[in-house]
Amino acid sequence: MSAATVEIIENHELIPAFGTENFETKRFDQIIDRERNCYNRAQHKIDATDFFQKLLQITLPICIAFFLVYFEKLVKMTPGSIASIFTFTLILTNQIGDFGKGILGAMEISERIRVALNKLKCPFHLRAAIKKEGDIEPTSWEIRFENVNFSYRKDRGALANINLEIKENEKIGIIGYSGAGKTTLIKLLRGFYTPDAGQIYIGGNNLEKISPRSLTQNIAEVSQTIPLFHRSIRENVAYGCADVNDDEIWETLRRAQIADYVKRLPDGLDSIVGVRGQRLSGGEKARIGIARALIRKSKIIIFDEATAALDSESELLIQKGLEELVKGRTLIAIAHRLSTLRKMEKIIVLDKGQIVAEGTHDELIKQNILYSRLWNAQVLL
Ligand SMILES: Nc1ncnc2c1ncn2[C@@H]1O[C@H](COP(=O)(O)OP(=O)(O)OP(=O)(O)O)[C@@H](O)[C@H]1O
Ligand SMILES: [Mg+2]
Structure with missing residues (x-):
């Protein structure tokens, strides 16, 4: 107990x-x-x-x-x-x-x-997934941040004056130095924290009015740290999805490039991953996390440094599988490895909690000093 x-x-x-x-x-x-x-x-x-x-x-x-x-x-x-x-x-x-x-x-x-x-059951900063009177189920999933400000502590702001529009099915990349506020932006979008000022809208509805259940079902995330339960691979991948069968799990594992590894385990899908997934390598954990996000038929999928723990070849394979999987879904990808974001329709550059530029890779490389500096630094590596 x-x-x-x-x-x-x-x-x-x-x-x-x-x-x-x-x-x-x-x-x-x-x-x-x-x-x-x-x-x-x-x-x-x-x-x-x-x-x-x-x-x-x-x-x-x-x-x-x-x-x-x-x-x-x-x-x-x-x-x-x-x-x-x-x-x-x-x-x-x-x-x-x-x-x-x-x-x-x-x-x-x-x-x-x-x-x-x-x-x-109700930690103070998390909204409990209890349906309230008047909760809205959005019919479209475009995202709008309007003058959003947020700070964890009084003395230091994490995000300032964020204005951002992400259309339905758009593929967005977010880059910025460590501590720039990328993960915080995602936490606000997921309703984990409420902005100190400004508003966030999904499908034209204020985020605070949207049913938490609808948010959890329609936003899937592969977070920076993949939290896993000390349970089987099946339970971890299908977590929160009651209606998936083993065939679907295997298909998703294949797309996340981890099916061969799971097949080789003596207990297959029933293999226990250990406390916080300690029986898996960082890359394997990341792939299980990717599979868990992909299996949910969400409208928005977020990758926060999801492929950082993978070698370049595995990352490339996942990227190929992803293109097909994220069709018809909004993709928000955060990555330090800029090559991961190169093909995105729009890239947002965050610096010290502010959006300092947005555009395609080609536009940013010409216009934005910070972006070209980050890009050149990686090309040189
Ligand atoms: N729970 C928290 N409590 C207090 N401060 C926090 C908390 N989470 C993040 N911060 C601070 O807010 C700022 C933005 O953090 P955030 O995690 O959004 O950065 P990031 O851009 O995702 O960085 P990284 O690339 O390293 O993941 C940082 O200065 C961080 O120290
Ligand atoms: Mg982060």
């Missing part, structure tokens, strides 16, 4: 992002029920233990006292041996007492965890 708790806490961003709060709550309830059944089954044993423990605590010292009085007549006992026997009795009765207390304490802790988890 502690492991399940830790996993939920560690993935507190991932769960609302996939809209699987209900699934996780049910899963956790099942664990609690299992614990409770065990507790009930164990309860009469605990009661019996408690009874014998108390009985022993009373009878043991009395028996020993009689024993000493009786044996004193047969064997010569020293005061030291009498003290030792009493000390041993005392330790024994204490140990029995501690054992009983331990079992009861564990039951108490499990209840406390349950109470704590109930409080954790």
Whole structure:
């Protein structure tokens, strides 16, 4: 139960992002029920233990006292041996007492965890995926940022005056130095944070009015760090998608260039990936993350440095498969490797939280000093 708790806490961003709060709550309830059944089954044993423990605590010292009085007549006992026997009795009765207390304490802790988890269901900065009265399901998915400002801390802004339009099915690249605000822009778009000023619209609707469920179903993301559950490959790939079968999973794994690797594993799709996917390499984790995003039939797909952990050849293969997969979807790709973004219809250059330029690769290389500097630096490498 502690492991399940830790996993939920560690993935507190991932769960609302996939809209699987209900699934996780049910899963956790099942664990609690299992614990409770065990507790009930164990309860009469605990009661019996408690009874014998108390009985022993009373009878043991009395028996020993009689024993000493009786044996004193047969064997010569020293005061030291009498003290030792009493000390041993005392330790024994204490140990029995501690054992009983331990079992009861564990039951108490499990209840406390349950109470704590109930409080954790709605972290303050994440909107709970609960349908509210008047929530909108957008019919189109063009994105508009209007004068958006945002800061994590009062003293330092992360995004300033962002004005941006992304049409439906457009393929957009975002570049900028580390810390420029690229991931923050995505977090705002996904509704994880609310802008301090300005508005974000999807399909002409204010983001705050859009149903969180609709957002999680229509925006898929391969994030910079791929959070994986200590579960099977199947469960990780199909996470939040109840209606996919194994054939679809294999097809997606093929497109994400990881099917051959999974086939070679003794347990195939049932292979457990380890805590946070530690049994996988960085590149394999990235591919599982890509497969997980691709399997969702979302309108918008976001790649935040998704292919950074891959070698150039694998990246190229994924890019080829991607072109077909992202047809009919909006693609937002963030990459430090500019060659990844070269073919994008529009590239946005972010610097210190501001959009400093936007255009195609050819336009930017001529017009924007920052972009050409980044490009030349990579060509030289
Ligand atoms: N949760 C957070 N709390 C406080 N500050 C944050 C948080 N996340 C990001 N920041 C800060 O906001 C700024 C923008 O971060 P962001 O993650 O958007 O950068 P980025 O452009 O994605 O960088 P990278 O290319 O390294 O991923 C950084 O200065 C960062 O330190
Ligand atoms: Mg980032």
